[in-house]
Every structure is written in C-alpha cells, then in structure tokens.
Amino acid sequence: MAFGKGCHLHLIDGSAFIFRAFHALPPLTRKSDGLPIGAVAGFCNMIFKYVEDNKGPDAPTHVAVIFDKGSHTFRNDLYDLYKANREDMPEDLRPQIPLTREATRAFNIACIEKEGYEADDIIATLTVQARDAGGRVTIISSDKDLMQLVGGGVEMLDAMKNKRIGVEEVAEKFGVGPDRVVDVQALAGDSVDNIPGAPGIGIKTAALLINEYGDLDSLLARAEEVKQPKRRQTLIEKADQIRLSRQLVQLDAQTPLDFTLDALEVQEPDPDALLGFLGQMEFRTLSKRVAENLGVAPPAIPDTNPAGANPSAEPDAPENLPFVPEGYECVRDAAALGLWIERANARGWVAVDTETTSLDEMRADLVGISLSVEPGQACYIPLGHRDGSDDLFGSDNLAEGQMPLNAALDLLKPLLEDPAVMKIGQNMKYDAKIFARYGIQVAPIDDTMLMSYALNSGLHGHGMDALSERYLDHVPIPIKSLLGSGKSAITFDRVPIGDAVKYAAEDADITLRLSQLFKPQLHQRRVTTVYETLERPLVPVLAEMEMAGIKVDRDTLSRMSNAFAQKMAGLEAEIHDLAGQSFNVGSPKQLGEILFDKMGLEGGKKGKTGAYATGADVLEDLAAEGHDLPARVLDWRQLSKLKSTYTDALQDHINPETGRVHTSYIQSGANTGRLASTDPNLQNIPVRSEEGRRIREAFVAETGKVIVSLDYSQIELRILAHVAGIDELKQAFREGQDIHALTASEMFDVPLDEMTPDIRRQAKAINFGVIYGISGFGLARNLRIPRGEAQGFIDRYFERFPGIREYMDDTVKFAKEHGFVETLFGRKIHTPEINAKGPGAGFARRAAINAPIQGTAADVIRRAMIRMPRATCGLPAKMLLQVHDELLFEVEAGAVDDTIAVVRKVMEGAAMPAVKLDVPLTVDAGQGANWAEAH
CATH class of the missing domain: 3.40.50.1010 (5'-nuclease)
Incomplete structure (x- = not known):
C-alpha cells in the first residue's frame, strides 16, 4: 500500500x-x-x-x-x-x-x-x-x-x-x-x-x-x-x-x-518467528497469550524454576497502563471478594490500603479496604459508608450495597496473615495498626514510602501523591476533593461509595506500581540491605510501641499548666517594668518597637512587613550583651511554649479508652535516618531547663510497674572518634574517661585534677558543636562569649585533633563528587545542595558533615530496636518510646534488673556484626516512677 x-x-x-x-x-x-x-x-x-x-x-x-x-x-x-x-x-x-x-x-x-x-x-x-x-x-x-x-x-x-x-x-x-x-x-x-x-x-x-x-x-x-x-x-x-x-x-x-x-506498512506477525523468540526468552505467560491471539498452540517451554525456587523470570503486565476508573471494581459481596483473594494468592503479592474516619489509628473506624494485584486493576470494598453521605448531618445508618465488616475481615484475615503473600502498602504502619485493632496481624509487608526513603533520602518527600507525580507522571485524586476542608469537611464514611471506589482503588493501584518501580532499584542502587535490615523490619516494632502508648497523668499536667501560667504572669509584670509600659509580650511587632525604637538597642532590622525581627537569635544576642528585657522575654516564650505545646496540649492527646498517649513515629521524616515523633511530638520536650525536665514527671508507670530508661552515652562523639580516626579520643572512650574533661585538658592545657566546671562546659559545647559544624558565631551564642574567643576555641580544637578537619574535608569532597554521603551501614543521604553557591552552601556543607555521624547513630539504635522484641520475649517489659539515643520501657517492678541487663546487652552490641567500631558503645540506665526519675 x-x-x-x-x-x-x-x-x-x-x-x-x-x-x-x-x-x-x-x-x-x-x-x-x-x-x-x-x-x-x-x-x-x-x-x-x-x-x-x-x-x-x-x-x-x-x-x-x-x-x-x-x-x-x-x-x-x-x-x-x-x-x-x-x-x-x-x-x-x-x-x-x-x-x-x-x-x-x-x-x-x-x-x-x-x-x-x-x-x-x-x-x-x-x-x-x-x-x-x-x-x-x-x-x-x-x-x-x-x-x-x-x-x-x-x-x-x-x-x-x-x-x-x-x-x-x-x-x-x-x-x-x-x-x-x-x-x-x-x-x-x-x-x-x-x-x-x-x-x-x-x-x-x-x-x-x-x-x-x-x-x-x-x-x-x-x-x-x-x-x-x-x-x-x-x-x-x-x-x-x-x-x-x-x-x-x-x-x-x-x-x-x-x-x-x-x-x-503494518504486517501480521509470523507465528513461528514470534513464538520462537518468546520461547527462547522463556516467556511462558506471554507466549500463551500470543498463541491464543494468533489461534495456534503455544510452544513448550521447560519449567526452569522448580517448586520452591523463584517464580518465572517473566514479569507480568506492563506498568504503563493508564489510570482509568474502568479498571476499578466495587466489591459488594463475598463471591466477588473471594475472586480477588484468589488472584492475590496466585500472584504472591497484593497492594493494600485502608480508608478510615480519622488519621489517628487508635480512634479511627474502618470505612473500606482497597486491593490491587496488577497495574491498572484494583478494587474497593466499602464497609462503613453512611446514609446521607452528601449531607454533613446525614443518617448514621449504613448505606446499602456494602459487605458486613466482620464478614469481609473474616475472609481477608487468612490472606493478610499469610506468610506466603507479600502485603504492599504506602506507609504500611498505619494500615497494620488499623487491622491490628480488628484482630489481624498483617505480615509480611513491603512499604513503598520506605523504599523511596532508602533510595532517595535527601532528594524529595516520600508521600504517595508526590511519588506518583514524580515517578508515574500521574496526579492522584486529591483527598480534599472528597472531604472538603475547614469547618465544612466531612469524614470518609460520608463520601459516596462511587467516589470512594475511584479514590481508594487508585491509591492501591499507585502503590502497586510504585512497588514494582522501586523494588528492583533497591538492588541496582545498592540499598537493599538498608531497606531490608533498617527499614522494613522496624515497621512492626514501631507499630507495637505506638499501640502500647505511655501513661500520662492529667492532674500533674494541669498543676504544671497553672504553675507555668503564674510564672508567666510574674515575668510579664517584670518585662513591663523593664519596658516602662504595658504591651503584648506575645506580639513581635510591639516587642520590636519597645526594644529598638523606645529603648534604642542596637541590632534592629526590619523585614518586608516593616516590623523589626525579634526571633530567638536576635533576643539571644541582645541578652548576651547584658540586656535584661530580651532575656526575660526569652524566659517568657519558653514557658509559653511549654504550656501550649505540652502541659495543655498533652491533655488533649490522652486516649479516653486507654488513658495513655500514643505518639506516631515517622521513619522517613529525617534525611539521616532519625525517627520523628508526631501527634504528639515527644522527642522535643526540653531537657536543659528545669521546667522542661519537670514535664517528664507527668509520664508515669502503671501501678506495680516502673519506667526504665536506657540511653547511649555520647554515641555521636564515639562514632566521630571512629570515622575520623582520633586515637586520643578512641583511647579515652576505651578507658571510660570523662571525654569532655579530657578535651578541655587537651585544648586548654589544664590538668584533669585542676578542671573547673566552666572549662569542662566549654569543652562539652565544642565537642557537640563540632559534630554539627558549628561556627564561631554559633558557639559564641551558645556560650555567651565574644565571637573571636569562640572562634579561637574552634581553631585550637582542630589543631589538637587534625583528624576531624580531615574527616570533614574528605566528607564534603565525597559529597560533591557523588551527590550523597553514607553511614557506616550503607544508608545513602543525598546532598543535592552541596555544590550550591550563596547562603545555603554553608548549611549544605554542615549537613553533609553531620549526616554520616548522626545517621550511623540512628542506624545503631534502629538495629537495637529491631532486635528488642525477640531479646525481651518472656520479660514483663514493653518498649514504649524512642527519643533519639534513648529507649524507654515500662517494666514490672520485680524484673527491672533483668530487663536492664538484657536491653543494655542488645544496645551495646547493636552495631555488630555489620560494623566493628574502634570504640565501645556504652549505655546508661535509670529507673523510677516516672520518666524524669528514670532519665
């Protein structure tokens, strides 16, 4: 033609x-x-x-x-x-x-x-x-x-x-x-x-x-x-x-x-040539489909994967199928659900997602479940949608056309607990906790959020919508289009079932596609070990901790709130007296006018709004110069934050059914591998101030039990000594010396027996500051000393320990050449801004220097947490919280010593056998009726 x-x-x-x-x-x-x-x-x-x-x-x-x-x-x-x-x-x-x-x-x-x-x-x-x-x-x-x-x-x-x-x-x-x-x-x-x-x-x-x-x-x-x-x-x-x-x-x-x-011109394929090629490639499934299409018998392809071996080398359907609602099914009865369960069992994997009434897993009701076993095909099982779902004040009666909740879960339980079927999720910890509340222990699991985190930490976020847009070139249905926002927002049980099918099934479809995209990349990018040993096995450990929660005494919090309010009132009166007039202490604009217009203090800078900057850094500089008013405002702000963020807000987080606070940990929240705590954040309770430490008194043990805290001692300094090869520091750690006193003695030529608390404090600030790439300006602010003196301390530190400067320079060089740095356990932390110019360059450099140290410390405690359930099995102890280098347990009073011995052994040996550090890891332990006493 x-x-x-x-x-x-x-x-x-x-x-x-x-x-x-x-x-x-x-x-x-x-x-x-x-x-x-x-x-x-x-x-x-x-x-x-x-x-x-x-x-x-x-x-x-x-x-x-x-x-x-x-x-x-x-x-x-x-x-x-x-x-x-x-x-x-x-x-x-x-x-x-x-x-x-x-x-x-x-x-x-x-x-x-x-x-x-x-x-x-x-x-x-x-x-x-x-x-x-x-x-x-x-x-x-x-x-x-x-x-x-x-x-x-x-x-x-x-x-x-x-x-x-x-x-x-x-x-x-x-x-x-x-x-x-x-x-x-x-x-x-x-x-x-x-x-x-x-x-x-x-x-x-x-x-x-x-x-x-x-x-x-x-x-x-x-x-x-x-x-x-x-x-x-x-x-x-x-x-x-x-x-x-x-x-x-x-x-x-x-x-x-x-x-x-x-x-x-289009030509029909020659059956012998096409099937011959597919047979040569050992593509059994595709050969069968092509043969059926051509109306001929499929070729005989020997089974090269006997029972128990890996499945066929041939992947299934292509991943570039369009996202269309026509591929999504609403499952309304047991027969239809049974077919999906059969498909999942045959595949050996299934993507799973839950729809609920809340983001709080401990209080949310299950509304529906979506499944996907191949790209482009997914289903949604409505379970808890309500009548009048278009009306915020609709009926509480269940809408028609849904499976009974218990019947659906009874059918799904064997699949979700089957060790031979991989359950794939995006932030699977949430779904696992929802199912656990209904008596289903989901395992084994894969998590696309954590795959992305292992692959791309430091490059971008790991939420499903962002991953879908970035890697699948598809914009998912936004949840706000279903729920609305603000005061008029509804919960998912009020969403019409037809709309829910499109949204929920698409989520499962996207999750499966992301899994098929990311899973092979783990091997190609050499991060399989990170995912398989540091990320995936931590999910059930965190889920169990979060569901256990920790008891918080409401009366203690209430008393603290009242005490903080009274102290704030006293500070406010003192601030007004120093200012010579009354004003709103919480107003940055009014505070700026008092400090820089009325009092004439130096350093006032106006922003785009025309108001003076009065952030903590500005007030700290003024306080360091001896000005009382900004120092009192800093005290007032700290109390205000403690009151609003903790003593008031924590009371709202107490679960009425359990009487405990259930935080959630985000594994992918920090580039370095550190866990982040949210709703509420229990990792940022201040410990340097007396008031901050008192808040921990409200975290208490149940009757007959004790709070036990185990905390790595100076783990990041120990890792620095190892990676930078500082023989003096390594020897000091091996001998159990006071590392801050030793540093002070080395730097300031002060014998250990003549060491003063002030000199030791300065050395401690430098020791920890160096890990974070602190500048002379930053150290001056921390120690409230002149900047030149602070820079002199840092210069002497590097002269005394030249290996640290060499480590820093080598790390920055590696980051610039490769675009990432690594922990000792192979975690890659990408550094996309390392070659940037301008103000951000210094931050990127400091982050690259710190990441291998902080990241290795984070990996160590992750390894300890993953081993903990097996190690403490049989002990009347529950792991409740992780706060960076600290683990918190609730233990029956008679088993405290045994628990400390077991946990300490696990924590101190957590790096082994993957990494043998040149310095020992040591763990401090404490116990008490509350967290403050134990720490």
Whole structure:
C-alpha cells in the first residue's frame, strides 16, 4: 500500500519503552542461564498491548519502532558536553538492548535506528515525510522534544496516561505553539540533556519573551529593548550560547534514510518467528497469550524454576497502563471478594490500603479496604459508608450495597496473615495498626514510602501523591476533593461509595506500581540491605510501641499548666517594668518597637512587613550583651511554649479508652535516618531547663510497674572518634574517661585534677558543636562569649585533633563528587545542595558533615530496636518510646534488673556484626516512677 492521503503512521519511541520497562517491572529478571531479560519482558508486553489496542477502524496503516543507536551524534560534535551528565547505562540493561530489536522484528514491526542520529531525528524525518504525503501521524511518546512536531495532522500519544497531545496541550505546557517550542527550549535550556540555554530564564519567562518579540532571532536582535537589566544582560552576553542551544534542541527532519514510508506498512506477525523468540526468552505467560491471539498452540517451554525456587523470570503486565476508573471494581459481596483473594494468592503479592474516619489509628473506624494485584486493576470494598453521605448531618445508618465488616475481615484475615503473600502498602504502619485493632496481624509487608526513603533520602518527600507525580507522571485524586476542608469537611464514611471506589482503588493501584518501580532499584542502587535490615523490619516494632502508648497523668499536667501560667504572669509584670509600659509580650511587632525604637538597642532590622525581627537569635544576642528585657522575654516564650505545646496540649492527646498517649513515629521524616515523633511530638520536650525536665514527671508507670530508661552515652562523639580516626579520643572512650574533661585538658592545657566546671562546659559545647559544624558565631551564642574567643576555641580544637578537619574535608569532597554521603551501614543521604553557591552552601556543607555521624547513630539504635522484641520475649517489659539515643520501657517492678541487663546487652552490641567500631558503645540506665526519675 503506497503511503498517501488516508494513511495513518504510528511512530513508537522504542527507547522510552525500554527504559520504562527496565525501571518499572519487578525484579524477576533473569533467564535460567542467568541472562537479564526484565526489560525485554516488559518491552514485549508493551508491544503486545500496543498491537492489541490498535485494531479496528482507526488502526494505523503504517507503523515503526524507532531506537537510539549509540551515544555519539552530530550534537556531540556541536557541543561536547551534550548529555554529558547522563548516567551510564545500567549493566543489567546493556545486554538487553539488542534483544529488544529482535523482539520488534519478531512482532513483524519495522525496527529503525541510525548511527550518528537520535531516535527523535528519525521520528521528525518520518513525520515530515508522512505529513507532506497527506497522511496522519501519531507519535507514541511523551518526550517534550517531540512536541515541536505537533500540528497539521500530527499528534502525540502519552501511553502512560492514555492522553492525546495536540496543539492545545503543547501550548499549555510551553506557553507557545509547537512552531515556537524550539525557541522556548533554546532559552530555557535542559539540565537533563545538559543544554545550557540562557541562565536564569525558565520556560515561563522564555514563553513571555517569545510571545512579546515573535521569535528567537527577533528577541536576540532586540535584546537591548528588554527592560529587566539582568535578563537583558543575559540575552546579550549569552546570545551565541542560546543559538547553540537552539541547534541542539532543533530536530533534524532531513535525516538520511535508506527506505520509504511504504516499507512501514503494518504486517501480521509470523507465528513461528514470534513464538520462537518468546520461547527462547522463556516467556511462558506471554507466549500463551500470543498463541491464543494468533489461534495456534503455544510452544513448550521447560519449567526452569522448580517448586520452591523463584517464580518465572517473566514479569507480568506492563506498568504503563493508564489510570482509568474502568479498571476499578466495587466489591459488594463475598463471591466477588473471594475472586480477588484468589488472584492475590496466585500472584504472591497484593497492594493494600485502608480508608478510615480519622488519621489517628487508635480512634479511627474502618470505612473500606482497597486491593490491587496488577497495574491498572484494583478494587474497593466499602464497609462503613453512611446514609446521607452528601449531607454533613446525614443518617448514621449504613448505606446499602456494602459487605458486613466482620464478614469481609473474616475472609481477608487468612490472606493478610499469610506468610506466603507479600502485603504492599504506602506507609504500611498505619494500615497494620488499623487491622491490628480488628484482630489481624498483617505480615509480611513491603512499604513503598520506605523504599523511596532508602533510595532517595535527601532528594524529595516520600508521600504517595508526590511519588506518583514524580515517578508515574500521574496526579492522584486529591483527598480534599472528597472531604472538603475547614469547618465544612466531612469524614470518609460520608463520601459516596462511587467516589470512594475511584479514590481508594487508585491509591492501591499507585502503590502497586510504585512497588514494582522501586523494588528492583533497591538492588541496582545498592540499598537493599538498608531497606531490608533498617527499614522494613522496624515497621512492626514501631507499630507495637505506638499501640502500647505511655501513661500520662492529667492532674500533674494541669498543676504544671497553672504553675507555668503564674510564672508567666510574674515575668510579664517584670518585662513591663523593664519596658516602662504595658504591651503584648506575645506580639513581635510591639516587642520590636519597645526594644529598638523606645529603648534604642542596637541590632534592629526590619523585614518586608516593616516590623523589626525579634526571633530567638536576635533576643539571644541582645541578652548576651547584658540586656535584661530580651532575656526575660526569652524566659517568657519558653514557658509559653511549654504550656501550649505540652502541659495543655498533652491533655488533649490522652486516649479516653486507654488513658495513655500514643505518639506516631515517622521513619522517613529525617534525611539521616532519625525517627520523628508526631501527634504528639515527644522527642522535643526540653531537657536543659528545669521546667522542661519537670514535664517528664507527668509520664508515669502503671501501678506495680516502673519506667526504665536506657540511653547511649555520647554515641555521636564515639562514632566521630571512629570515622575520623582520633586515637586520643578512641583511647579515652576505651578507658571510660570523662571525654569532655579530657578535651578541655587537651585544648586548654589544664590538668584533669585542676578542671573547673566552666572549662569542662566549654569543652562539652565544642565537642557537640563540632559534630554539627558549628561556627564561631554559633558557639559564641551558645556560650555567651565574644565571637573571636569562640572562634579561637574552634581553631585550637582542630589543631589538637587534625583528624576531624580531615574527616570533614574528605566528607564534603565525597559529597560533591557523588551527590550523597553514607553511614557506616550503607544508608545513602543525598546532598543535592552541596555544590550550591550563596547562603545555603554553608548549611549544605554542615549537613553533609553531620549526616554520616548522626545517621550511623540512628542506624545503631534502629538495629537495637529491631532486635528488642525477640531479646525481651518472656520479660514483663514493653518498649514504649524512642527519643533519639534513648529507649524507654515500662517494666514490672520485680524484673527491672533483668530487663536492664538484657536491653543494655542488645544496645551495646547493636552495631555488630555489620560494623566493628574502634570504640565501645556504652549505655546508661535509670529507673523510677516516672520518666524524669528514670532519665
């Protein structure tokens, strides 16, 4: 069939298919002979799906799959840094590239690549030829570089979203039509391809300029007319760089090709050739599907995975299926649920998500459960939706068309507790706690939030919506669109079931896709050990701690609140007296006017609002200069925070059913691996002030029990001594010396027997400050001494312990070269700002220096916590809280000594056998009727 009017050409971006398949499929990737074939399997599934989806009246008449060939093209001759920052091809992918070409030919589809040209250039050439011949073109890709071709019978199809991209969509993305996309890209540049563009000009600004001046040549010719000075200077000085960028982004539609469009006519595959290839690859499932489609018998493929071995090397469905509600089912009866349970058992995995009435797992009611066993297919089981769900004050009667809660849970319990079926969740700890309250112990579990955290700590957040947008290019349904916000917000049990199905099933679908994307990357990025030994096994430990909670005495808190209020009133009167007038002490604006206008103190700086800055740093500097009023305001603020954040707020957090406070720990909250405590935050209760320490008196043991605290002694200093190789410090730790006194003696030439508390205090501040990269300014503020004196302390410290400076410099160098630092246990903490300029550079440097030390300490206590349930099994003791380096237990009075002995042994040996430290880890223990007494 000669190509002409009425013909429809499909051009498939083959390289995009390959990389999508490689990064998005489960890690079942090898043939029986060890050859990696995961990307080939995914590619074949995607091509087969494409063929199946493109039958009927609108089927293409001509089709080709276009690939990149080699990495050097004519653009590298124009600019040797073009794509220079691209990572090398993964080793497992390299041998699969030629197999994807074989696969394309096996499907009897034209396979095209050309040395020296990119796939995009070939696509551009074929597109122009087809358009000139009067035909239509669909480019199956989401590559923004190809959007310059859209229009005049040419459109794109984003197969991931099943979304058509026409002229309007291009204009929405770039702010200009397809004919000016190249001009905008030339200005904006592209960090992925290392196209320089015009520094400081992004897509939006570029579009504004092109729309104002018409095209790039006119803009550069009239650059002197641009009003903004910096923008004008950039356009003038970087004109040649911008023109070069245009050459790099402009697709070559004159690529020499040795065939015509007629050669791309759609052909039926040869069954023997296609099934022969699939059989050679050991793709049993796909071979069966293809054979059924072709109406022939499937080939006999020997089972290379006997019982008990890993399942077939062939991954299942492709991961680029669109997110469409048509793939989501509402399960309303036992028969329908049974089918989903059978599918999950057959797969060996299932993504699970719960919908509830609250984010508080200890009080939330279960409303529904969603499941997904393959991408694009999920279900929602409504269990607790109410009548009148459109009305905030609707009936409390259950809506029709739901399964009875107990009946559904009885069916799901064997699946959720089956050790042979992996349960996959996003923040699985929440769902596990919900199920635990209904008598179901979910195990084993995988968690996509924690996979992302192990892979990408320091790069971005790990919430599901953000991960979906970033890695699946899909914006999930926002919860606010269902619940509303503010006073008019409803709970999930008031959401109509039809809307709930779309939202909840999509969550399970996204979770499964993220799992299939992240799981193989754990091995590829060498963080499997971090995920498997530090993240995944900690989930049930934290869940049990959180459900146990800790008893808080309401009367004690109430008395403290009253005492704090009285003391605040006294301070307020003293502040008014010092100011010579009454004013609102809690008003930064009024305080600034008193300090800098009325009292004339130096250092007043106004912000954008016109008010003086009166933050803690400003007040601390003024207090260090001997001014009483700012010092009293700091005291007042501290009491106000203690009262509002703890003594008042903690009373609201006491669970009425348990009488205890149940905090939640966030594993992925801090880049370094430290746990974060929330709702309420029990890790930030101040311990340096007497009032802060008193708050811990309200955390009490039940009758007949004792609070036991075990705390690592100076663990971060010990790790610093190990990683920096400071022999003096290592020896001191081995001998059990007072490390702060020793440091003071070494630095200030003061014999140990003449050591004063003040000198020791200064050494302690330096010891801990150095770990956090403290500056002379920061140390001066902490010690309330002149900045020059403080800087002198730090300089002497580095002179005395040169290994610390060497460690710091080496760590920063490593971070700049690799983009991350590592703990001793292999946790990678990414440092994206380490090469930044300006004010943020110092913070990024300090964070990189501290991260391996703090992160290793965090990893150590995680390892201890994971081992604790087995070690304390049989003891009448419960682990209740973790506060950085401290673990808190509630123990029956007669078992305190045994518990301390067991827990101390676990904590002191937690680094072993993975890491052998040059210094011993020591643990201090205490006990008492409340936390204050025990610590």
